[in-house]
Structure formats: structure tokens, C-alpha cells
Amino acid sequence: MPDRVDVVVVGAGPVGCALSLLLGTRGRSVLLLERHPGPYPLPRAVHFDDETARILQACGLGKDLPALSEPATTYEWRNGEGVPLLRFEMPAQGRQGWPSANMFNQPDLEARLFDRVKAAENLSLLWDHAAVDIGQDGDGAWVEIEPAEGGARQRVNAEYVVGCDGANSTVRDLLGVSFEDRGFFFDWLVVDVALHQPRVFDPPNLQVCDPRRPTTVVSGGPGRRRWEFMCLPGETLETLDEEAAAWAFLEPWDVRSDNATMVRHAGYRFRARWATRWHEGRIFLAGDAAHQTPPFAGQGMCAGLRDATNLAWKLDYALGHPQAAAILETYDSERIPQAAAVIEIATELGRVICIPDADEARARDEQMAPFVPPGGSTPAPPMPGISGGILTETALSGELFIQATVRAGAVEGRLDDVVGTGWHLVTSGQPPELDGELATWFESIGGRFVPLGTTVEDLEGRYGRWFADHAVTAVLERPDFAIYGTAPTDRDVTTLVAQLRDQLEAQQVSPVVS
Numbered sequence: 235m236p237d238r239v240d241v242v243v244v245g246a247g248p249v250g251c252a253l254s255l256l257l258g259t260r261g262r263s264v265l266l267l268e269r270h271p272g273p274y275p276l277p278r279a280v281h282f283d284d285e286t287a288r289i290l291q292a293c294g295l296g297k298d299l300p301a302l303s304e305p306a307t308t309y310e311w312r313n314g315e316g317v318p319l320l321r322f323e324m325p326a327q328g329r330q331g332w333p334s335a336n337m338f339n340q341p342d343l344e345a346r347l348f349d350r351v352k353a354a355e356n357l358s359l360l361w362d363h364a365a366v367d368i369g370q371d372g373d374g375a376w377v378e379i380e381p382a383e384g385g386a387r388q389r390v391n392a393e394y395v396v397g398c399d400g401a402n403s404t405v406r407d408l409l410g411v412s413f414e415d416r417g418f419f420f421d422w423l424v425v426d427v428a429l430h431q432p433r434v435f436d437p438p439n440l441q442v443c444d445p446r447r448p449t450t451v452v453s454g455g456p457g458r459r460r461w462e463f464m465c466l467p468g469e470t471l472e473t474l475d476e477e478a479a480a481w482a483f484l485e486p487w488d489v490r491s492d493n494a495t496m497v498r499h500a501g502y503r504f505r506a507r508w509a510t511r512w513h514e515g516r517i518f519l520a521g522d523a524a525h526q527t528p529p530f531a532g533q534g535m536c537a538g539l540r541d542a543t544n545l546a547w548k549l550d551y552a553l554g555h556p557q558a559a560a561i562l563e564t565y566d567s568e569r570i571p572q573a574a575a576v577i578e579i580a581t582e583l584g585r586v587i588c589i590p591d592a593d594e595a596r597a598r599d600e601q602m603a604p605f606v607p608p609g610g611s612t613p614a615p616p617m618p619g620i621s622g623g624i625l626t627e628t629a630l631s632g633e634l635f636i637q638a639t640v641r642a643g644a645v646e647g648r649l650d651d652v653v654g655t656g657w658h659l660v661t662s663g664q665p666p667e668l669d670g671e672l673a674t675w676f677e678s679i680g681g682r683f684v685p686l687g688t689t690v691e692d693l694e695g696r697y698g699r700w701f702a703d704h705a706v707t708a709v710l711e712r713p714d715f716a717i718y719g720t721a722p723t724d725r726d727v728t729t730l731v732a733q734l735r736d737q738l739e740a741q742q743v744s745p746v747v748s
């Protein structure tokens with residue numbers, strides 16, 4: 235075990251693994267700590283979006299994703315009589331170069347993440363050890379580690395510590411951070427099943443808004459199905475969370491022990507809350523440690539991976555420019571409002587579903603009737619952008635840019651695979667010459683020039699259409715795929731890059747150390 239690293243990451247769930255990999259690819263040394271002796275075997279998340287897919291691509295999993303997941307293109311909600319209330323359509327080709335909705339099995343994804351972590355030279359993964367104390371001073375931060383079986387504690391020093399240690403986070407408790415809690419919670423029984431024979435479910439992803447038993451029936455990734463059953467008033471999870479009860483719930487769906495294997499059944503209570511502060515000096519929170527959401531938008535892990543990708547490039551910048559470490563303040567100002575907005579969306583969806591009262595359900599159905607044109611559909615609610623951080627003030631700043639297929643020389647594929655990840659200055663045509671010093675500075679922060687129509691070919695024409703639709707000639711894309719700013723004409727490109735340099739160099743205040 236190293237005694238000093240750049241970053242200690244506490245908790246090897248998907249968020250801790252992704253953050254470690256994103257730091258590792260930037261050459262940073264990381265100790266990833268996990269209190270369990272090995273990977274957590276039980277499925278939880280079943281959906282990720284195209285932005286998450288692009289983050290996983292940046293973690294090196296791009297080639298694995300097609301086998302690990304299957305696209306979902308519809309998600310239908312019906313009332314107790316089977317009448318459609320909502321039908322979401324999700325494009326098979328999302329804006330980030332991946333299907334906009336992907337169904338998967340979380341342990342399979344985590345296994346691939348662990349493979350990547352183990353293969354990375356500058357990452358150390360320590361199983362079976364829990365973080366039990368943390369602290370910081372002017373020189374850095376430290377974590378005290380204890381073997382799960384007990385024994386001597388050891389201290390590891392680092393520049394930064396990130397608690398990715400889940401909903402019951404030790405790091406959050408030690409920091410004494412409180413929650414903003416929406417007070418919206420329900421108990422559900424989750425049942426994961428592997429069917430012995432392939433079967434077509436129509437619709438493939440269904441929300442049954444039946445007050446007699448609100449139920450979720452969705453893909454659980456290739457070869458698997460997920461059912462979730464709401465615990466009704468007067469019931470307890472203890473009685474519901476029994477194997478016999480789980481099989482009885484599955485019976486109406488023609489799923490029995492002779493045609494399926496139950497992978498697991500588990501009761502859980504979802505919450506709608508977020509930590510009011512996501513960092514204190516050099517110690518940060520990410521993933522479920524920082525926020526927990528109702529599952530109806532399939533966004534808990536996705537939000538956590540957004541934390542990882544936002545924090546990774548900022549930690550990397552702060553490590554390389556300690557005098558400009560105030561950039562880390564923008565982690566809270568950018569991420570908290572966005573995560574809160576996503577939780578609000580999921581809560582609103584949950585308020586439609588979690589209705590166990592027949593009269594209330596009838597009133598809901600009447601209110602929702604206008605949303606169901608026969609055979610029609612509703613676009614899935616868009617995820618909010620970010621604001622309040624490293625951005626310009628143009629209309630598109632903080633929205634996600636796009637990723638499309640390009641060719642550079644003999645290499646063809648998604649943009650990040652062809653030109654690499656990091657800051658992208660994407661221009662339609664040859665970019666105007668930046669003055670030598672500015673170009674060198676841009677490259678020093680990992681900036682890459684993407685001159686479309688010259689050395690980089692826009693194979694699907696998607697970038698060209700995007701530029702035309704938004705009447706711009708260049709986009710400066712951040713390493714987490716958010717638009718830093720746009721240039722309406724070639725003349726504005728130098729100003730855009732210079733603006734970024736000025737803004738990053740202005741982050742002069744050191745983090746507060748308590």
C-alpha cells in the first residue's frame with residue numbers, strides 16, 4: 235500500500251471505480267479503498283443514458299458496452315386497467331454517440347470496471363479495508379484505514395480524498411454534512427430474474443401504475459428481467475421480501491421456478507435527498523454519498539458518474555496548478571443544482587407511480603388523459619444542464635455537446651476514441667491560427683484541436699448539422715462534454731480560448747482547510 239498518493243478514493247462502487255480510472259488516465263496516482271472483500275454481487279441499477287455511456291467510454295469500456303447492455307427505445311406507463319398514461323420514446327442513437335437508454339446488469343459492468351482498475355499502473359485497489367477516519371491540514375489530507383477483520387489502523391496521505399462510499403457514507407458523516415431531504419420515500423421489493431429461454435415482452439419496459447400494486451417490469455440487461463413491486467400501506471418489507479412471496483408476485487407474468495432463475499430478491503427504501511455541501515477543503519463526496527434519488531428516471535448511478543467526470547478533470551487541474559485549486563469550488567456550484575434538478579424530475583415521476591389509493595389513482599388518470607394521444611409518445615424529459623462554474627455566458631454554455639463518428643487518417647470511430655478525451659476545440663473547417671502562446675497553453679491543459687472537414691472528417695454530418703442549427707462556427711467542449719462556450723464566427727475563436735485561460739487562471743484562492 236502506498237503511503238502517499240494524489241487521491242484516496244473511498245468506496246469501490248461504480249462511481250469510485252470510474253473516478254479512479256478517469257484520474258488514472260490523466261497520470262494521477264490513486265488508492266481505491268473498499269471495505270468488502272470483493273465486488274458487490276447483487277444487481278441494482280438497470281439503466282444508463284448516453285452521457286453515462288460516453289463516460290464509461292472514457293473509462294476504457296467502450297468496446298465492452300454493446301455486450302454489457304441492450305438499448306431501450308420505449309418505456310410505457312399504464313394504469314390499473316392497462317390504459318396507457320405515458321409512452322416515452324428514447325432514440326436508438328442518442329446525442330452522445332450511444333443509444334439514449336441502455337439496460338444492463340450492474341455487477342457485470344462493475345466487473346469490467348475492476349478489470350480496468352487492476353490493469354492500470356498508477357491505481358492501487360485495496361479490498362477488505364474500511365476508511366474509519368479522515369482529516370486535512372495545510373499539506374494535504376489523510377485517511378485512516380482499518381482491515382475489515384479488525385487490526386492495526388494505517389494512515390494514508392494524499393492531496394485529496396473523495397468519499398464515493400455510498401448512501402451510508404462514512405466520509406459524509408465524518409464531515410458532518412446534512413441533507414436537503416424531499417421527504418419522498420417508499421419501500422419496494424426488487425426481484426431480478428434470468429429467464430431460461432429468450433422471451434419477447436411487449437412493451438419491453440413497463441410501469442404499471444395500478445393502485446392495487448404499483449409495479450415496474452423492465453429489462454435487466456442481456457438475458458435478464460427486473461420486476462419491482464411497491465409495498466402497500468399496512469404491509470412491511472419483512473413479509474414481502476421472502477422468496478415464496480417474490481415467486482407469487484411473478485406468477486401472473488408467467489415467470490416460475492421451472493422457466494426462470496431468481497437472481498435475487500431484496501427490499502429497499504428509495505429516498506429523494508442530496509447533501510447540502512459536497513466538499514470541505516480537500517475532502518469531497520461523490521455518487522450516492524452525495525445524493526440519492528427515486529429510481530424512476532434510472533439516474534442514480536448516472537448522476538454519480540457525472541460527479542466523477544466533473545471532479546476528475548478539476549482534481550487533475552488542481553493537482554497540476556495548486557495555486558489555482560479554487561477551481562474545485564465549482565464542483566459544488568455546478569453539480570449540486572443539477573443533481574437536485576434530476577432528483578426533482580425523478581420525484582415527480584414517482585408521484586405519478588406511487589399511488590396506492592384507488593380514488594387518487596382515478597383522479598391521476600383523468601388528469602393525465604391529455605398526455606396519451608392514441609399511438610403517440612412523449613419525449614423523455616431532458617436532463618438539465620449545468621451553470622454557475624467554468625462556463626461562458628452564452629445560451630448553450632453548460633448544455634451537453636454531441637459526440638459523433640469521425641475519421642482522422644486511417645482511424646474511424648466515435649470522436650473521443652479517434653482524437654482522445656479532454657478539452658476539444660471543435661471547428662467547422664480549419665481553425666483560425668491561435669497565437670503561439672495561447673495554442674501551447676491550450677495543449678498544456680490537454681486541449682485538442684478538432685478541425686472538421688480538414689484532417690477530421692465528420693462522417694455522419696452530425697457536427698455540420700449541429701453547427702448550422704445553432705449558427706456557430708466553433709465549440710469549446712469541456713472534458714466532461716459540457717459546452718464551455720461557442721464562437722459565432724472564426725474571429726471569436728481566439729477570444730473563446732483566451733476567456734477559458736483567464737477564467738482558469740483566476741481560480742487563485744486555495745481551498746479552505748479546517
Ligand SMILES: Cc1cc2nc3c(=O)[nH]c(=O)nc-3n(C[C@H](O)[C@H](O)[C@H](O)COP(=O)(O)OP(=O)(O)OC[C@H]3O[C@@H](n4cnc5c(N)ncnc54)[C@H](O)[C@@H]3O)c2cc1C
Nearest residue numbers: 245247248249269279280281365400521522532534535536
Ligand atoms: C433497486 C435499485 C434500482 C436502481 N436503478 C438504477 C438505474 O436504473 N439507473 C441508475 O443510474 N441508478 C440506479 N440505481 C442507483 C445505483 O445503483 C446507485 O446510484 C449506484 O450504485 C451508486 O454508486 P456509488 O458508487 O455511488 O455507491 P455504491 O454502489 O453504494 O458503492 C459504495 C461502495 O463504498 C463502499 N464503502 C462504504 N463505506 C466504506 C468505507 N468506510 N470504507 C471503504 N469502503 C466503503 C461500499 O462497500 C460500496 O462498495 C438503483 C438502485 C437501486 C437500489
